[in-house]
Amino acid sequence: MAAAIVPLKLDISGAIHADFGVTETELAALRPSLEYAQKEVLEADAKAYDSKKIPAEKDPLDHGFLDLPDRLLKEYQERRAESELGRIMTAAAKLREQVDRVVILGIGGSYMGAKALMDACCQPYYNELSRAERGGYPRIYFEGNNIDNDASQGLLHLLGTQQGTTPETRWGIVVISKSGETLETAVAFRQFTAALVKSCGGDVKKAAELIIPVMGEKGRLADLSQALGCKEWFPVPDGVGGRFSILSAVGLVPAALMGLDIIRLLQGASLMTKHFREAPAKENAVLQFVGVSHLMETRRMANLRILCMWAKSLECAGLWYDQLLAESLGKRFLGATPLTTVNTRDLHSRAQQHQQGRRDKLFVNVIVDKWRFDSLAVGKSEFDQDKLNDIAAKTLPELMSAAIQGTNEAYAGDGRPTIDLHLPSTDVTVMGQYFQWLMIATVVEGRLLGINPYGQPGVQMYKGAMKRILGR
CATH class of the missing domain: 3.40.50.10490 (Glucose-6-phosphate isomerase like protein; domain 1)
Structure with a gap:
């Protein structure tokens, strides 16, 4: 029997700030719009997609991703090898x-x-x-x-x-x-x-x-x-x-x-789709994330969305979101600009600007709760010229947790809004949830902005120019 899938956990408390973030009152006021966008994605978009077997290239409605995990899993259950x-x-x-x-x-x-x-x-x-x-x-x-x-x-x-x-x-x-x-x-x-x-x-x-x-x-x-x-x-x-x-x-x-395990990958994604469909707005991780992101962009002019990956293994998962957000919502002079960082590495290159630069950023921390390997201690040494023996019993995960907590405290003290997304691990069920969470969130956010999140007309411009230069 397959192990139960542990869900992602979203914490938006770091973005609740009367002067520099969003307020509970603002989120409550936005909730009807979020619920309407949710309904549009689940019903109107689905109906329009079903009526257009192959969406028009100039105005695509690539809604098929939403139920794809469930369709593939159902077909496998019914037909197995075929x-x-x-x-x-x-x-x-x-x-x-x-x-x-x-x-x-x-x-x-x-x-x-x-x-x-x-x-x-x-x-x-x-x-x-x-x-x-x-x-x-x-x-x-x-x-x-x-x-x-x-x-x-x-x-x-x-x-x-x-x-x-x-x-x-x-x-x-x-x-x-x-x-x-x-x-x-x-x-x-x-x-x-x-x-x-x-x-x-x-x-x-x-x-x-x-x-x-x-x-x-x-x-x-x-x-x-x-x-x-x-x-x-x-x-x-x-x-x-x-x-x-x-x-x-x-x-x-x-x-x-x-x-x-591609079956478990899809099961994780399916769980996130179910959560999006059924969880009330106040507890819906997709709608909570979109609500804070949308208000930060439209009310606080936070048009930079910094995805802070607190594990090297997640850097490409951040770059994947960079493309998803940039190509989906970067239209009609709207849409936040995504930027992936890897911490603690990039704290030594970007933290100063993030801490005291322009207030145009929303920080999204992606945190791994359980690492792949056993915890590695700093270790005690007879050569203590590096002055580390006082933390010899501390492990790398403990150091990482201290860095996350310290960075969030520093940002909170300076009015820099943060969201924490906790990944139970980095196994396939978790990553399936992660991908589906952000894909659905991007479509819902596009609804709030009045933007079709599908298609990328701007990209075609450079391709056309490149072909001309090559004499094609």
Whole structure:
């Protein structure tokens, strides 16, 4: 029997401040608007999405992410091996039996969620472990997310051009792109496929067996995958935009290759959706977060949202939210600007400005309550020139807790509003909740601002200019 899922905990008390934060009265006054936005997301958006099988490109309504975890879990329960989740687990098991390294090619939402899952849920130095220590799961690398000559060349050099006869000497590719038209990923796929074919002695058919595309049913990548002869592929579902796709095959295929429990990941997300649907506004973590964020932006001009990750393993989970918030709400001269920091590291570079700079920030602390490893003590030493013996019995988690408490006290004393999000751990059920929490919150916040959170028309402008400069 699976263990019960421990829910996230949100504490907004650090943002309650009559002069510099929000007040209980303001939150109470906003509650009807939050409840209306909640209803719109659950009913009006869903109805409009259902009536448009494929949302218009210029005015998308990519509402499909909301019920995606429940749909995938239900299908798995009914069809098991024949379901999408069943096929993902089978394909991942087959590929990891054949290779020791897998390159994930994708950009933006097509890779950031998977990278966030790897950093949060896998051992910190996962790729450095032996195959046995990794449980037989392959090393994972990410490319196709930039046009960086040296990064690409360095990884190609590491992978090599010779495939051996054992899994330890072979590598494969997962390419993620709905259309195949995104330049960074398309170029990388061409280059890495050429290297893979060469490593297979020029045998395209053999190389194709080591490639898993995640894509739309139509488009350049679909055509290319068919031409290569790729036998297994998985869909980027219609009605699910890239930055909302972490809980689709986009994130699930890489997660399965890492050995993560994708069923539990989706169950965590499903629990958050249930909480959003059923919890009253005053106790609803999504609506509480949106309420404080919205009031800070509109009443206090706090247009910088600082996501303070109190664990190195969560940095990419913060960068994932940076994209989600920036592309969803950065429209019509509105929307907070996201910024991820990692503490205590960045307290030594940004704390001064955060503490005494402009009052244009809301600080969101993401705190891990239970660490992966046993607590490591400072330790007593006969060499006490560093003057640490007085805290020799203290552990790193205790030092971290003191840093969090001290920083929050300093911010509170100077009228700097904070929100604390407590993650029970960084396992897959917690991360599933985290992703779904922020995706739903972003859509609700867009409703309050009167912004369609789907689509990213501004991004298309640079792409068009880039094509012109390249003579395309």
